[in-house]
Amino acid sequence: MxxxxxxxxxxxxxxxxxxxxxxxxxxxxxxxxxxxxxxxxxxxxxxxxxxxxxxxxxxxxxxxxxxxxxxxxxxxxxxxxxxxxxxxxxxxxxxxxxxxxxxxxxxxxxxxxDVNEASEKLGEPGVMVDWLRKYASDDGINFSQLIHDDYFLAIKLTFNAGLYVSAMKLLVCCIDSLAYIEYGDDRGAFVKWMEAYCDLAPLGITAAELWGLRNGILHMTNLNSSSVLKGQVRRISFRVGDSPEIPRDVGGVYYFDFLGLVHAFAQAQARWIESYNDDRGKFAKFVERYDETISDSRVAVAHLGDGGFATAP
Known part of the structure; x- marks a missing residue:
């Protein structure tokens, strides 16, 4: 017919x-x-x-x-x-x-x-784990495990090694990434994401202040971002341990607890993930933007002659 x-x-x-x-x-x-x-x-x-x-x-x-x-x-x-x-x-x-x-x-x-099938047919070298297939199941996408593997494995490694500045850099980069996924290429995305999903009140800081710290430590590894120097936000930093005997405000710098931020971020992440249950239409944009992400958990492996191999993110 x-x-x-x-x-x-x-x-x-x-x-x-x-x-x-x-x-x-x-x-x-x-x-x-x-x-x-x-x-x-x-x-x-x-x-x-x-x-x-x-x-x-x-x-x-x-x-x-x-x-x-x-x-x-x-x-x-x-x-x-x-x-x-x-x-x-x-x-x-x-x-x-x-x-x-x-x-x-x-x-x-x-x-x-299937992106690996596409790469194979196009003759592209190397095989890379497809995050969408790896973390998908009949129940949906395991967002928490995906973010853990792509970001928190490295955060925990540096934190547990006592490399706290490096760990904080990785944490604010993680926030940057989730904010980009949510809002796209928007300079205010970091602050918008934190204000929408993260309760910073127990830490005594604001999203704008954390953004100022982020700019200082990522670009210059110091606390002097432009917003701090202009007096737009307080100069803040972090400490490991939150003993009440030690004041938070010392020498013109306000110190919040690193682990307190980790816990606040974990709760924020849970709220953010729940937003995808509330609005299923967000998922396609998540896939579009997460496909741009590179990760230590996903490198392309190309096997060379004589048993050698090469990797690339």
């Missing part, structure tokens, strides 16, 4: 934004694989004939790739199928288009994208 099938085209502009999709339809008999093969053979010809549909919500290529990672790429242009009167589960092939030409280097089935 003949079925209407679709060649879909996603037109990305110079800024990697897709605001227009296109389609060409065919009535075709045969198995699903035969129909897919037919559509693939017709890609170039159908591109010239494609009817274009403006999308009410444009999306970037990185957003599209992230949605493909979780088998939801087609949701970004579902309105195209609504406009064409397609059924609930139309058979289609989708192809990105850039500068008027089809633009792809890998072809896969619709569904969860």
């Amino acid at each position: 003949a079925e209407q099938i679709y060649n879909v085209f996603l037109f990305f502009d110079a800024k990697d934004l897709c605001s227009v999709a296109g389609y060409a339809t065919h009535l075709h008999e045969g198995s699903d694989q035969e129909r897919i093969d037919f559509l693939r053979q017709r890609v170039d010809a159908d591109l010239a004939l494609a009817q274009k549909v403006p999308l009410s919500r444009p999306f970037t290529r990185s957003e599209y790739n992230a949605r493909c990672r979780i088998g939801e790429g087609h949701h970004l242009y579902d309105e195209l199928f609504v406009q064409t009167g397609a059924g609930a589960a139309p058979l289609f092939v989708s192809t990105p288009v850039l500068d008027g030409k089809t633009h792809f280097n890998y072809s896969s089935e619709h569904g969860d994208l």
Whole structure:
């Protein structure tokens, strides 16, 4: 029996934004694989004939790739199928288009994208653990274990070795990363994330003060960030141990307890993770931004001749 099938085209502009999709339809008999093969053979010809549909919500290529990672790429242009009167589960092939030409280097089935399979087919050297597959289960994503492995393994190693400044640098970098995942490339993301999820009141500090400390220790390994020098925030630092006999405010510096911040951050992380249960729509953006993360827990391993190997983040 003949079925209407679709060649879909996603037109990305110079800024990697897709605001227009296109389609060409065919009535075709045969198995699903035969129909897919037919559509693939017709890609170039159908591109010239494609009817274009403006999308009410444009999306970037990185957003599209992230949605493909979780088998939801087609949701970004579902309105195209609504406009064409397609059924609930139309058979289609989708192809990105850039500068008027089809633009792809890998072809896969619709569904969860296996990045290692893609790398292998593209001939890229090395095998890297896919965090999404490693930490996913039928119950969802184990956010806590993911963050522990990517950040807190190193934080604990340095802290337990008495390298407290290094451990604090790693902790504020972790906050930076989660803030970026939540808010994107926003200079105020660190403070916004801390104010939204972390209760710093028991430590006697504010998110803005912690941001000032973060800037000082990461950029110069001192306490003199620009906001401190301008008098916008107090000069703060940290100590290990919070004995009440030792005052917190000494020599113009306010000292909070390092472990107190770790505990406050752990509670903040739990609140943040819960926000994904409250708003499932956030998950696609999490995948998009976490895919940019590099980690000691995920390095690409390429085996060389004579038993040698090379690694890269």
